[in-house]
Amino acid sequence: MRLTTKGRYAVTAMLDLAFHSQIKPVTLTDIAARQTISLSYLEQLFARLRRAGMVKGVRGPGGGYKLCRKTSEINIADIIAAVNEPIDSTKCGGEANCQKDQACLTHDLWMGLSEQIKDYLKSISLADLLEKNQVQEVAIRQHHDAQHTIEIHHHQD
Amino acid sequence: MRLTTKGRYAVTAMLDLAFHSQIKPVTLTDIAARQTISLSYLEQLFARLRRAGMVKGVRGPGGGYKLCRKTSEINIADIIAAVNEPIDSTKCGGEANCQKDQACLTHDLWMGLSEQIKDYLKSISLADLLEKNQVQEVAIRQHHDAQHTIEIHHHQD
DNA sequence: TACTTAACCTAGCAAAATAGTCAACTATTA
DNA sequence: TAATAGTTGACTATTTTGCTAGGTTAAGTA
Ligand code: FES
Ligand code: FES
Numbered sequence: 001m002r003l004t005t006k007g008r009y010a011v012t013a014m015l016d017l018a019f020h021s022q023i024k025p026v027t028l029t030d031i032a033a034r035q036t037i038s039l040s041y042l043e044q045l046f047a048r049l050r051r052a053g054m055v056k057g058v059r060g061p062g063g064g065y066k067l068c069r070k071t072s073e074i075n076i077a078d079i080i081a082a083v084n085e086p087i088d089s090t091k092c093g094g095e096a097n098c099q100k101d102q103a104c105l106t107h108d109l110w111m112g113l114s115e116q117i118k119d120y121l122k123s124i125s126l127a128d129l130l131e132k133n134q135v136q137e138v139a140i141r142q143h144h145d146a147q148h149t150i151e152i153h154h155h156q157d
Numbered sequence: 158m159r160l161t162t163k164g165r166y167a168v169t170a171m172l173d174l175a176f177h178s179q180i181k182p183v184t185l186t187d188i189a190a191r192q193t194i195s196l197s198y199l200e201q202l203f204a205r206l207r208r209a210g211m212v213k214g215v216r217g218p219g220g221g222y223k224l225c226r227k228t229s230e231i232n233i234a235d236i237i238a239a240v241n242e243p244i245d246s247t248k249c250g251g252e253a254n255c256q257k258d259q260a261c262l263t264h265d266l267w268m269g270l271s272e273q274i275k276d277y278l279k280s281i282s283l284a285d286l287l288e289k290n291q292v293q294e295v296a297i298r299q300h301h302d303a304q305h306t307i308e309i310h311h312h313q314d
Numbered sequence: 315t316a317c318t319t320a321a322c323c324t325a326g327c328a329a330a331a332t333a334g335t336c337a338a339c340t341a342t343t344a
Numbered sequence: 345t346a347a348t349a350g351t352t353g354a355c356t357a358t359t360t361t362g363c364t365a366g367g368t369t370a371a372g373t374a
Pocket of ligand 2: 263
């Protein structure tokens with residue numbers, strides 16, 4: 001499991017998609033504009049996400065992308081794994097034989113740690129994040145509404 | 158929190174150090190040989206680890222590196238943070254103002270997730286990993302011993 | 315049928331990060 | 345003093361990243 005800005009872009013885009021594709025597909029152009037990510041970079045990311053079976057492209061006018069599964073069934077680890085080249089972080093490439101005596105200090109250890117992180121990220125779904133974010137959005141909207149009300153009151157003075 | 162091979166190198170080297178520096182300091186040459194990491198790359202990593210106050214260099218013959226703290230007081234997150242350039246993973250660089258309406262979809266969300274991963278890695282100490290590894294080592298040795306016994310039995314036939 | 319839309323694909327590029335090298339230098343200690 | 349071993353800085357190669365530019369293909373619409 002590698003964790004870089006690339007993965008962040010992917011998670012962000014997927015979250016945007018989850019948030020806006022309730023009714024109709026969302027175009028990458030829209031996501032690019034909202035999240036300030038280059039369109040073609042998004043295309044690259046979504047090509048991988050599509051090949052991983054997480055999203056589905058709909059061509060033609062009114063088209064765009066939509067999720068293949070429910071937001072509760074899409075986890076963060078899968079998204080990150082989909083966009084990152086699956087690099088074998090071991091020297092031996094699966095075989096546990098690079099040295100005689102201290103062979104797997106790197107091998108088992110990092111693999112285990114990496115697996116733990118993956119498990120952790122697997123336990124977080126898009127729905128979980130959406131919920132969190134929605135709470136915040138609601139809070140902000142309520143704040144705005146409140147301010148709006150205050151302004152109206154002010155005008156009525 | 159970023160997770161790349163660089164961090165893996167650092168954690169692996171620190172673990173090797175923890176494992177071998179019980180009695181006397183360990184030279185980077187030894188670690189380089191054991192873990193098949195380039196010596197000069199290790200030097201770079203250990204320069205950062207030293208600046209972060211995690212290891213101490215001992216000069217002269219019989220010198221090398223040793224840990225500044227107990228293995229139970231050194232966590233994985235700190236090691237990884239020490240070798241990675243502290244990059245601000247947000248576009249806005251701390252300010253939450255990159256866009257008007259959807260400002261912090263990226264911001265709060267990824268920051269929070271990143272923080273959670275960091276917390277998780279903070280909860281794992283070198284001692285924890287050592288213990289695990291030692292358990293495995295014992296297991297392997299036992300397995301070897303068992304096979305050895307089998308071979309002896311075979312010879313006795 | 316022609317046109318538009320947006321997915322889908324390809325090649326290439328500049329900047330950054332990563333991984334590793336080399337050589338000179340300094341401090342320690344046997 | 346001579347050997348050892350850390351310290352430093354500059355330098356190079358490779359990979360990844362994020363992006364641009366240009367297409368092709370499928371699906372709607374006039
Ligand atoms: S990396 Fe797999 S055995 Fe050393
Ligand atoms: S990244 Fe911080 S507000 Fe958008």
